[in-house]
Amino acid sequence: MEENKTIYCIIKTNGDIIGRFTNKNRAIDYMIDYYFDSYDEKINIKTMTGKEYLEYTRKLIDKYK
DSSP states (O other), X not given: OOTTOEEEEEEETTSOEEEXXXXXXXXXXXXXXXXXXXXXXXXXEEEEEHHXXXXXXXXXXXXXX
């Protein structure tokens, strides 16, 4: 994964990543589909670099160990 590449992550309120995209429009489309599929949990979009993404996922993995 390229360290400087922009990644658009869709994150649930508990911090879990439910989608990741390199294209902002695809990330937004995913969020719209998520809402129309009647999921009640709120989600956010967070922009990260490749390096930030790897650090974030390492923390998530450690959280669930």
